Amino acid sequence: MTLGEKPGDVPLLSVEEVVKRFPMPQSILGRIAGRPRLAVNALNGVNLSVHRGETVGIVGESGCGKSTLARCLVRLLDPDDGRVRFEGRDIGELAGAERRAFNRRVQMIFQDPYSSLNPRMTVRQILGEALSVHKMRPRRHISARIAELLDLVRLPQDAAGRYPHEFSGGQRQRIGIARALCVEPDVLVADELVSALDVSVQAQVVNLLLQLQEELSLTVVFVAHDLRLVRHISHRVAVMYLGKVIEIGPTEALFSAPRHPYTKALLDAAPELDPGRRSRQAAARGELPSPLDLPQGCLFNSRCPFSFERCFAERPLLGERGRGHRAACHLSEFGTPTFVASVKAPA
Amino acid sequence: MTAISPAAQPRRRRIRVARLPLTFVLGGLILGISLILAVFPSIFAPYDPIAMDYNAILAPPSLSHFFGTDSFGRDVFARVIHAYTVDMQIAIFATTGPLIVGVIVGALVGYAGGLTETLFGRVVDAVISFPFLVLVIAIVAVLGPGLTNMYIAVGVIDWVFYGRLVAGEVKVQKRLDYADAGRAMGYTPARIIFRHLLPNAITPAIVYWMTDMALAILLGSSLGYLGLGAQPPAAEWGVQIADGKNFMSTAWWISVFPGVAIVVTGLGFSLFGDGLAELLRTKR
Structure with a gap:
């Protein structure tokens, strides 16, 4: 919960x-x-x-x-x-x-x-098909609805008669949004x-x-x-x-307070926009294990700087770590580990 | 990048002839004329194609007989024109059925994948391991000579080629996100296959159809030449070439003009097919 x-x-x-x-x-x-x-x-x-x-x-x-x-x-x-x-x-x-x-x-x-987007269908056809298959509007109101949808995703009205290749990537994504929204999900x-x-x-x-x-x-x-x-x-x-x-x-x-060392590593690896700050060394070592052959115990044990015996024997459950915050890590079970201070790249 | 791009201005959707591929225009012109000749041969042919004139046997090309006459004194020009009816009919009738059957089967097979696809692949292998002409001749030999049996023989084999083309294309298209978008929208497989995937998968089949019509004319002429297709005295290019084969050194015109007609019509189909491929290319 x-x-x-x-x-x-x-x-x-x-x-x-x-x-x-x-x-x-x-x-x-x-x-x-x-x-x-x-x-x-x-x-x-x-x-x-x-x-x-x-x-x-x-x-x-x-x-x-x-x-x-x-x-x-x-x-x-x-x-x-x-x-x-x-x-x-x-x-x-x-x-x-x-x-x-x-x-x-x-x-x-x-x-x-x-x-x-189907390259052979105009925006009107793409939206109209979804509207009519799901019977969202009576046939005679479909054009009006398409116009509304184009407004909704901030596309010009004449977009309806055009094919996907006539749009930029951002516009195409908005057509994709309009298609998803037209059935009122x-x-x-x-x-x-x-x-x-x-x-x-x-x-x-x-x-x-x-x-x-x-x-x-x-x-x-x-x-x-x-x-x-x-x-x-x-x-x-x-x-x-x-x-x-x-x-x-x-x-x-x-x-602000990740409870899993992997989350911490992920946050640290995110590029910083502030040029004065150097990105910290990644806290996760090595490569992602092969999904063909999963590690025993905790899935992160091969890359975790904090792993101990239990991590190799028992897969941690996603447990409550306070205020709707849950983590699957044996360490965080006993309180908030201070990853910030202790995370140093292994020499 | 604002929502309104320069492309948002009202656009002309009229197709201008100058913008069409040259091959498309040339091929279309040849085919258009061929079709007119096929439908109204009597308007253009100066003589009856089977009327014999014993006073003008083996006459060389002249003003009264543009392409000369054959060994029965029949006007070669009139026969070449009248043969358009039969040969264009062969081109269309022999290929359209296989096109429709092949496209439908190919689309279903490509979408289904798995065992269906493997089985279809074996059928394709079995058919293409025989030379096409030999197989057709074998079937015609069993059913008996004549145009109808030739259509049956071609139809039994030819759909496989369309099926293979379309199945391959559908297999590619069904993995694209727009197919998944259709599934996520709850569309039926039939709608996804025929309304969404097929329009994006059919172009190679349509282009092949044009080549196939040229091949059908060649095949029809070959069978006519061998006496297994159109039957004499009907005017058909293959039959005509066969008529002239004993007079090649003395009356070359009997065989050469029908041959030229085959080449020109075949070229028309090929050019038109090339142009069509250009025109139907999907823009991404």
Whole structure:
């Protein structure tokens, strides 16, 4: 249970012990020999709850499973184990009209502004199709609704008749936002919304999302690797490492007093804009372990400067560390470790 | 970067001929004329294509017989013009069915992937391991000569090529985010395949269709030459070339003019296909 949550309140979207593996291609010989099939362990028991009206940021380095999680949330992928619940219902069990209603209410915005729009459809066709398939408006009101949507995402009215290739990356992302919003969803899952855009355009698109969230009281899951961006827009932040949420908490608490050494390392590694300050040495040693072969015990033990025996034997649970702040670290179980003072690069 | 870019000004959507690819215009011109000749041959042909004139047997090209006459005294020019009807019909009838079947099957196979795709791949391998012409001749030999049986023979084999092309393209397209966006929107697989993926996957098949029509004319002429396609005395280029094969050194015009017609029509299809590829290229 996190802060600001009324007891007994059902989260709008909740992820329970979700596991997702992607099997590697295997040769016929290997199959005959009965060799175990290797699999990329993309998600290894993710827990997360998202409440109505909040923005949850999901951060982590590439390969940590952020995008896989985002795709599980909108049911583009089905988890191998665990479940995703929407308003308490397991989304894997929804079918027919319920499934369509879920698709309408939980929408996704994609990372790549170039491949996420059908190059052969005009903006009017893209939006009109979603509007008519979900019967959002009677046929004769569809044009008026498209005009409203273009206003909403600050695109000129004549954009409707144009094809995606006639727009810039930032404009395309706004078309993507309009497409997601046209079915009036409750939840928006934004997977790396602006990482493909120029920095100058990023702010515009992110601010647009913030305004829309307020205007339409949306619930947003914002997946990104840019920490400053996530800090700027999220109420709560979840940090992922190797397919697991290792720390989650209110944005300010998490950024000012991280309870997991990996979060600390991630924050320290973020580039500083102040030229007088030198970025501290990264607190995480070495490379990300292979997701084909996960370490025993804590997933972070091979890179953690503080690891001790228990970290190699027992995988820490995501435990309460005060005020809706949870971390999966044996150290933080006994109070706040003073990572700031003790983090020094090993000589 | 503001929301209003220079591109926001009202744009002219009219297609100007000068902006079209030259190959498209040239090919279109040749095909347009070919189609007119195919539909209204009698307007352009000065003689009946099967009327024999024993006073003008093997007459060389002249003002009264532009392309000369053949061994029965039939006007070669009239026969070349009338053959447009048969050969354009072969081009269209022999390829359109395979196009439609191949595109639909290919789209479904490409989207389904997995075992379906493997099985389809084996079918493709089985078909392309035989030389196309030999296979068609074998089928026609079983069914009997004639145009209808030729369409059947070509149709049984040819769809595989379209299927393979489209399956490959759909396989690429279905992994792009816009396909996922359709799925996240709750669209049915049929809508995603035929409304979203296919328009982006069909271009190579359409371009191949043009080449295939040229190939169909060649095939039709070859079968006509061998006596397995259009039957004499019908005017058909392959039949005409066969008619002239015994007179090559004395009356070259009997075979050469139908041959030129094949080359020009084939060129028309190829040019048109090239231009179409240019025109249909997806802008990203």
